[in-house]
Amino acid sequence: MGSRASTLLREEEIEEIKKETGFSHSQITRLYSRFTSLDKGENGTLSREDFQRIPELAINPLGDRIINAFFPEAEDQVNFRGFMRTLAHFRPIEDNDKSKNVAVSEPLNSRTNKLLFAFRLYDLDRDDKISRDELLQVLRMMVGVNISDEQLGSIADRTIQEADTNGDNSISFSEFIKVLEKVDVEQKMSIRFLH
């Protein structure tokens, strides 16, 4: 019975997740089944290897960074709560969300939080700045070996130069927001979760 209690989703848990992430009940149960199907170790948590079995992530040059985003600092496992918390960033923004949750706190799927999630993908050392080296590493992941080092360096320089407004040779989060001002982040960083 004990094992069952741990694998089954508890009502209170659902409630809490609901409050925290804004997913509907059905979405949570659906995602839970996905979670359990990903969980090959069947211990209620996902490891990095579990994530890497997803083909989209395995192919993605930034897949590793995305997977990293699921894991809190210095941990190798993520439970369902953490899984949902990360996924909540990709919930589409609905109209009633704003009206409802203004008083409480900013929902996880707000534009800023979506951008923050993206920003963290590039901010490898979590110092809230994308430095030139971080950019270089990410670019290297994205283009493979087809571009020489100095060319890549010039891309990174140019990227920073474009975005940098305070002259510290790195991209801060506010600068990142400014850069992607015209990009439809709300739409691009949304996944249509099934109801």
Added chain:
Amino acid sequence: MGVDIGLEFEGDEDEVSTFQEEHERERHRAKISDGDRERRKRGNGRRKRASRAEEWEGESQARPERRERGRRKRTRSDQEAKGSDRDEEVQPKTKSGKSAKTRKHIKNEKTRKMEEEEGEGEERHAKRKKKHGSAKKEEREEDGGKRTAKEKAQEVKRKKHKKVVETSSEPSEEDDNDEEDNEEREVRPESLSSEELEKLKEAVDERKKLIQTLRGKPWPMKKKCVTLRESQEFVEKYEGALGKGKGRKLYAYKVMMNKKWMKFQRDFENFKTACIPWEMKIKEIESHFGSSVASYFIFLRWMYGINMILFCLTFGLVMVPEALMGRPYGTIPRKTVPRPEATSAMDFAVLWDFGGYAQYSVLFYGYYNNQRAIGWLKFRMPLSYFLVGVGTVAYSYMVVIRTMARNANESGVGDDNSFNFNWKTFTSWDYLIGNPEMADNKFASITTSFKEAILEEQESRKDDNIHLTRFLRVLANFLVLCCLAGSGYLIYFVVRRSQKFALDGLDNHTWWERNEVNMVMSLLGMFCPMLFDVISALENYHPRVALQWQLGRIFALFLGNLYTFIIALMDEINLKREEEQIIKFNITMWEASLYNGTVSVNSTAPAITIQPADVPRGPCWETMVGQEFVRLIISDTMTTYITLLIGDFLRAVLVRFLNYCWCWDLEAGFPSYSEFDVSGNVLGLIFNQGMIWMGAFYAPCLPALNVLRLHVSMYLQCWAVMCCNVPQERVFKASGSNNFYMAMLLVILFLSTLPAIYTIVTIPPSFDCGPFSGKKRMFDVIQETLESDFPAWFGKVFSYASNPGLVLPFILLMVLAIYYLQSTSKSYKEANVELKKKLQTQNEENKKKKKLAALKAQMDLEEARKASSQTAKQQKNSNASQQDQESDEEEDHSSSQRLHHGKNGRHAPPPVREQEGQLPATRAPVPRSYQHEHHGAPGYLPGFPRQSEPRMHRVPSLQRH
């Protein structure tokens, strides 16, 4: 109730199942009593219902405990009876089609009913099923006690409402069902808040979902199977249950149609994209070779479209009518192979040269008869022939100019790309890609686009010695001019010589002297482009501009080719016409002798015995011209394909496989793989098209041949590019519009229509072949039609309209209009450029200002801190940051390893690993961090290394609200 839920989770199965039964019963009872009351109240107005809902709510909230106590005492038979009762109720509902989930309000109540039924069914079965029911139960209870009560109340009310619907037989009542429903929906928020309503809706809906997602549950397989079957039945019922009564049906139908329409539209969009021919191929090439190579293929595709239409015109209006309705082969001399040629008319060599049967067929001008109207349709063949010839040219002009105008419009609108690189870096990957092949393409296209962007960037900020560049460019142009002049003179010289040789008689000369012109032409065509390529390296242009220069120069060279060809053709036409004169004279003599002979031998029998094959005939210079063009096209096509196979494919194969046993690295060294020659291919295509335009009048089969050729070369070249070429070293972004190609095409079109029109207008047609035989000029066919097919006044109007006094002012007016439009468009363009510049400078100024301000603020902060901070503290900080860096590096290593792990089985990883392995060594994060410290970058305060993090997050969010 809340306690019950807890029990449910911790307690054993039996308890759960009983609990569930209880729940079911509770529902049934609620329904029964409700139904009773409802029956009583049915006569009353519907208005009351809303208020009653509230009343019910209160009541039901008080009810649960009571129910719980009484629940166990109820007998099962009672339930069963009720269940069967309800089964009947539900049956009619299943009829209506599976319909939209959007109508959750209506559906939900039904869902609930179904669930209950299922539950009842289950109760009769084994315990296993009860477990499944309990799963559902868990769901049902999720909202907590209070809400369940409300839910029930809601449900009860709804059922009531439905009963009304079911029992009412009058159509009028059915009709205002919907109305009522709406009303109810509007009213409900008073009794239940929208949030609760939402949750209620979900709760009901989720039950279904849970059944579907049972796969993830840790249950035995048997149970899962049963559950699955049940769920399928359930879904069937559920889907069918929607919609009852006319209005509802209509609404459901509307919703369904709407959805279907949306889906259809989406599919249609996909279909449209799939219908664009070769789109995928071109995209793939673009991702690997850049937009310049892709621009060639797009141009080729466009050309194919044009030729398709030309082909349809000539095929549908000229060739098919003549073949179907004209006189069949062998009836008249022009449609028969002459006797001396008849023996070899079917030989392949002859046919390959388009002689023999091919020459005397619909493929060429000479076959057509000058009969005014043919067949039962009275199809005006000569007129049609003439109009198609003119229409072909007119259509081509129209299309080319329209495309150019459209492209010019497109290129005028520039987008804001001040964050070009950032966008490329941060947003280029498509996160939905799950297919390795697609991922490869995406990698390639990202790389290519980066390369293109780098090149643009390099070119835009290149500031070398301007004087040197200018000098070199002038020098290069001078050299090229010399080359062109030299080759032009060479061609002129050779052509003159060949004319002299021709007058002497070709038999007296050697092979070289006979083929001198062709050899010189092809040698020039081969080596001059290379020379130009070398010279253009001096100029130091942006590759896009360089390509245009290259194209222009080769174009000028090829014009020489065209010129010689036309001269040779003209000479031949003149020769043939002289021959024709002689033959014409001979024929009159022959006919006279024939007539005289027959008269003398037998006065009664006329000379019908002469076969059409035996009749002497003129040389028919039009067919000759057509044949020349067809041969030219064929040989050109062959040359292209063969050079492609040898120059690209064979070379690639040799380089690839000989590389294993060769002294030096063939792939990196001398021969290497070939690049795709954009300029040569584009020019080939353009000149080929010029030939088509020139020759199409005399050989109606030319467009068909060209369509075939373009089709084949599309596939062949796509394949060749992907398999044997390597991307150019300097991949550059071609302008999407390709107006330069179009401009060249326009020039060629003009140049090629000139001789065609000249021959049509000035040279009289042959006397015994073609649709215009017997006329003085080809365009007389228009006059003839006007005279005989149109009323007299029309001809008069036409003659007035073509009066020079009317035409000249009209042309003048048009020129003036063109001038006016031209000047206005120019001024608009200038204004546009000015505005763009202004915007850009403003942007840059803003950026600079901000930077300065930020720098100043930093300095201030720095000074303040310096004054206050202690040396000991600083020491500590530096230690801390160093540790930070170290830990970061460790993280990097591990993350890169993980990346490889994820990418197993693909070829990319090993080189990446190499690179990644080097990266941490080459990069120097430690000094950078110190730099930060010294400059006091914002967000990384030395005093509190971690404090900055939350602040940075919060700033934007505060701004937002």
